Amino acid sequence: MVLENVGNRPIVSNLGPTTDELWHSGHRDRNFYTWGSMGLCSSIALGMALSTEEQVISLDGDGSLLMNLGAIATVGREKPKNLIVIVWDNEEWGQTGHQSSHTAMGTDLERVAQGCGISRTATVSSEEQLETALREALASPGPWFIVAKIEETDHLPYAPIEPEMTLYRFRATFPRASSNPLTEPWLQKPESS
Amino acid sequence: MTWAETLLAALKRADISLIAYVPDISIYQATKLMEDDPYFHVVAATREEEAIGVAVGAYAVGRRSAVFMQSSGLGNCINAIASLCLPCRTPIPFFVNLRGELGEFNIAQVAMGRASKPILDVLGLPHYTLTTVDGLDTILNGALDLCYASRQPVALCMTPLLHRGSLA
Ligand SMILES: Cc1ncc(C[n+]2csc(CCOP(=O)(O)OP(=O)(O)O)c2C)c(N)n1
Ligand SMILES: [Mg+2]
Numbered sequence: 001m002v003l004e005n006v007g008n009r010p011i012v013s014n015l016g017p018t019t020d021e022l023w024h025s026g027h028r029d030r031n032f033y034t035w036g037s038m039g040l041c042s043s044i045a046l047g048m049a050l051s052t053e054e055q056v057i058s059l060d061g062d063g064s065l066l067m068n069l070g071a072i073a074t075v076g077r078e079k080p081k082n083l084i085v086i087v088w089d090n091e092e093w094g095q096t097g098h099q100s101s102h103t104a105m106g107t108d109l110e111r112v113a114q115g116c117g118i119s120r121t122a123t124v125s126s127e128e129q130l131e132t133a134l135r136e137a138l139a140s141p142g143p144w145f146i147v148a149k150i151e152e153t154d155h156l157p158y159a160p161i162e163p164e165m166t167l168y169r170f171r172a173t174f175p176r177a178s179s180n181p182l183t184e185p186w187l188q189k190p191e192s193s
Numbered sequence: 194m195t196w197a198e199t200l201l202a203a204l205k206r207a208d209i210s211l212i213a214y215v216p217d218i219s220i221y222q223a224t225k226l227m228e229d230d231p232y233f234h235v236v237a238a239t240r241e242e243e244a245i246g247v248a249v250g251a252y253a254v255g256r257r258s259a260v261f262m263q264s265s266g267l268g269n270c271i272n273a274i275a276s277l278c279l280p281c282r283t284p285i286p287f288f289v290n291l292r293g294e295l296g297e298f299n300i301a302q303v304a305m306g307r308a309s310k311p312i313l314d315v316l317g318l319p320h321y322t323l324t325t326v327d328g329l330d331t332i333l334n335g336a337l338d339l340c341y342a343s344r345q346p347v348a349l350c351m352t353p354l355l356h357r358g359s360l361a
Contacts, residue, residue, distance in 0.1 A: 012250070036280065043243045047246060051251040051255070052254040070238070071246070163277075163280035163282075167253060171253055171255060176254060
């Protein structure tokens with residue numbers, strides 16, 4: 001559903017089930033999969049949003065965001081209009097054995113975001129609600145922070161991610177990288193071709 | 194030119210325009226100049242590993258970036274380097290102010306400061322120590338060239354010999 005709505009916009013995915021699901025539901029060059037660096041998904045997306053005019057979508061997780069809540073404070077400080085953070089909040093560290101996370105015990109990530117000065121926020125609990133919120137986010141200036149309450153389902157097989165290849169493929173789709181022969185000679189075509 | 198002006202010139206030569214950092218007294222001379230210069234977008238992060246994430250994001254869409262921190266912050270971002278920068282091969286220079294050096298007054302800074310270079314060594318990352326403004330541009334330009342040619346982070350370690358540990 002997310003992929004159907006976002007077109008060619010860049011997406012960053014949280015390690016674990018989110019990365020696996022993104023790969024299985026639609027691998028594309030503009031998916032920046034993470035397999036480590038727990039907590040940095042939305043920070044990476046912030047760095048992108050500050051460096052491209054395009055809208056950037058972060059697909060984060062409750063456990064990971066809790067590891068780096070400061071990321072939300074920095075989003076609130078920078079306020080990039082083109083950043084949309086979606087947190088898949090299954091209220092658990094799903095990947096590591098379904099231990100209850102702090103959001104199962106009362107931590108409200110939407111209010112954390114509001115407390116960091118992010119005014120465009122939502123908490124949704126169905127696919128229809130998420131689609132409505134996402135469409136609004138895509139159509140209006142952000143930063144947006146959407147908490148998607150989800151039920152944990154069976155995990156898909158690991159996605160066969162190769163980080164260096166992920167970065168290379170992703171990067172080559174941005175003119176700022178691909179058009180600069182001085183800094184990115186390996187992204188240029190030979191003159192004869 | 195002061196060391197900080199030399200550093201800004203080297204960043205511009207290498208086309209580095211996004212700076213992510215957590216403040217430190219001795220890098221302030223440089224980060225202050227960058228904040229006043231519209232060429233740079235300076236992002237204050239809450240923690241050094243977040244700064245690495247922001248820098249990687251910028252690089253991923255084609256903008257060169259660098260991270261400024263003190264050596265205690267290197268301790269805060271080891272996993273970000275090991276699990277993001279190394280597997281993805283992101284050329285991001287780290288400017289690390291080494292604490293625990295000559296004249297250190299704070300015992301809490303000593304162990305992490307002294308552990309910084311060995312940690313960079315086991316991660317396989319080159320590091321260069323900056324002690325004087327003489328020849329500084331040669332080291333900076335060379336290290337930044339190496340960073341992009343190897344597509345791996347390079348650390349530039351700043352010491353009190355360079356900046357006197359002072360704000361200005
Ligand atoms: C620094 C670090 N600590 C712990 C882990 C182990 N770990 C991997 S995924 C994960 C849970 C992430 O939780 P969440 O972001 O909610 O994603 P979910 O698995 O629920 O989809 C943990 C704790 C890790 N990879 N890195
Ligand atoms: Mg979770």
